[in-house]
Amino acid sequence: MSIKYVREPDLADPVMIASWPGIGNIGLIAVDSIRRSLNAEEMAYIEPWDFFYPSRATIRDGVLLNIQFPASTFYFKKTPRRDLMIFFGEEQPAEGGRVYAEGSKAYAMANMVIEVAQRFGCKRIYTSGAAVAPIHHTARSSVWAVPNTPGLLDELKSYRNTVLMSDIEGRGGQGNITGLNGLLLGVARRRGIEAVCLMGEIPVYLQGFPFPYPKASKSVLEVLTDVLGVDMDIQAMNHLAEQNERELAALYERLPQEIKDQLDRLKQVTAAAQESQDAITEEDKKKILEDIDKFFKKEGGGEQH
Amino acid sequence: MTASPVFRVYDRPILKKPVLIVGWIEDASRLSLRSADFLIHNLGCTEFAEILPEGFFPLAGVNVEDDVANFPESKFYVSKEHNLIVFKSNVPRTDWHQFLKALLEVGHEKCGAEELYTMGTMISYAAHTMPRVLISIVNHPDMKAELEPYNVMSNTDFDTPAGQKPTLSSYLSWVAGQEGVKTANLWVPIPFYLVTQEDPRACKRLLYFFNSRHNLGLDLRPLDDEVAEQNNKIAGLFKKSPQIEALVRRLEVGEPLESEDAEKLAGEMAEALRKK
DSSP states (O other), X not given: OOEEESOOOOOSSOEEEEEOOOGGGXXXXXXXXXXXXXXXXXXXXXXXXXXXXXOEEEEETTEEEEXXXXXXXEEEEEOSSOEEEEEEESSOOOOTTOSSOOSHHHHHHHHHHHHHHHHTTOOEEEEEEEEEESOOTTSOOOEEEEESSGGGHHHHHTSTTEEOGGGSTTTTTOOOOOSHHHXXXXXXXXXXXXXXXXXXXXXXXXTTOSSOOHHHHHHHHHHHHHHHTOOOOOXXXXXXXXXXXXXXXXHHHTSOHHHHHHHHGGGGOBTTBTTOTTSOOHHHHHHHHHHHHHHHHHTTSTTOO | OOOOOSEEESSOOOOSSOEEEEEESSOGGGHHHHHHHHHHHHTTOEEEEEEOSBTTBOOSSOEEETXXXXXXXXXXXEETTTTEEEEEEOOOSSOHHHHHHHHHIIIIIITOOOXXXXXXXXXXXXXXXXXXXXXXXXXXXHHHHHHGGGTOBOOOOEEOOTTOXXXXXXXXXXXXXXXXXXXXXXXXXXXXXXXXSOOHHHHHHHHHHHHHHHTOOOOOHHHHHHHHHHHHHHHHHHHHOHHHHHHXXXXXXXXXXXXXHHHXXXXXXXXXXXXX
C-alpha cells in the first residue's frame, strides 16, 4: 500500500475536501464540480491494487492492453483566497461484498488520506455525503454538518442552509455517518486535524435509486464554495439539478394517487422539524418505501434501459 | 506480531522454465476444473505447494456442495517429467492482488515458469454439435505469434462493459505481464444449455491444445467416450421431445431463440444429461 506523488506543490495552510461515492453520489458530485471548475491539478494517488478489484480491461486484437482500477487521486489548486487540496475516490474499499468501506482497508485508506493532508500542512478537512431525510423532492435540500470536535460547532452554525444533528428533532444530536466520508472524520480527529462532514439531504424514498441527486449536491456545493471562498460558476450544477427535478416530476406523475398523497405529506417537513404533528411517522415512512418499491416492481423497471 | 505466511512450499521441484497452467475451480461447465484434474491425474502430477486460505477466503464456516462440505483450496501440482505446473484453486474472494502475486512468486520466482495459461469458458449461442473453438487473450504480442500454429482465435477486441468487472484471469495476465511472464487466457465458448453440465468436447479442445503445444502425450480417448455418452443421452432426449431437437436445429443454422425456448432447452437438456 503506498502513495505516489506526481507533484509536490508548495501549499500554504491548505484545506482539503474529500469524497467517495455514496447514496446519490451527493458529495462526490459536489467535490468533482469544484475540481473541474477550478482545473485542479493532480498531485498524488493511492496505489489501487491492495484496495480494489480492477474495474475495466481493454483488449485489442487479442492482446490485453491494460487493466484499470478505481482511482483514488489527490489534486491541488492555489486560489486567491486559499490553497486547496481535493481528494476524489472513485470507489470505497469495501470488504466482503459490503457497499461501504469498513474494516482494516478502510482504516488504511483513511490514514493514507490524512498522511497526504499532513504532509502539506493541511489542518482542516471537509468530507461530504448524503443525509437520508423524510423530505419531499420539491423541497430545497438542507445540509447536515457534523464536526469532529466540539470547538467547530459555533462556526458550523454560521454556515448557510446548514443544520447540526441537535437541530433535527428526535435525534438528540445522535447519528451515524457510514463509510469513508464518516470514517475520515474519526481518523482525522485521532491525528489532530479538524474535519467536518457536510451531508446534503436526499428524500428517503430516493435513497435506493441508482441515480444521482444533484439538488443535494448543489446545497453541499453552495456551503463549500462559501466556506472555502471559492469563486466558481455553478450553472452546470443548476442545470443538472433542474434536469433531475423535471425527471423526478415526470416519474412522480406516474405514481398512483395514494402514494402521491403520502409523499405530499413530506412537503411540510423541514430539516429542523422532522417529527412535527403533520409530518410522517417511522411507520408511514416504512409504508411509503414499501409502496414505492411495489410500484416500481409492478412497472417492471420501466425506467431501466 | 509478524505477518502470517501467504503460501507454503513442501517440496520445491527443480524445473527448467516450466509451463504453468491455472485452473479455477469455479467455472461454467466445470471446464477449467475438469481440465486441470485431467492433467493432474493423467500426467501423474504431485502436490508441492499451496497458497493458504487465510486473508483470501471468508473462513466463517464451510459451504456444502453436492451434500459435501467444501473448503477453499489453492494448490500447486508438478509433473517433473513434462516440466509442467498445474495450479488448481478456488477464486479468491478478497486481496486478489496479493493472491496473484503469491501465485507468481511460487510459479515464476521459485519454479522459473515464464509461460502461463489460464482456462475458462464463455457462453455461446451455438449448438453443441458445432466444433469447439479456442480463443486466446494474450498479454504480449510475442505470445500471440507463438500460438498461431495451433488454430487459436486471437483477434478479440473487448472493453469491460459498465457495471461488470474484468475476469480474474485477465487480472492475473496483467500482474504476470508486470513481472515479465507471458500469458494466454484460453477460452472455450460453450453452448448456453451446457453451462450447468460438463462439456467433454470443450475439455478435449483445450487439452488437445496443451498436448500439441507442449508434447504432453495425453490420451484423450476417454473424452471421446464421454462425448459419445453425451450424444446418446441427447439423442434420447430428441426422440422423446422433437420440439427440443427442433430448437437445437435452429441454433445450428444460427437462428436465435426466444428466451422462453432457450430456458426450455436448457432445462430439459440438464434433466436429460443428469440421468445415469
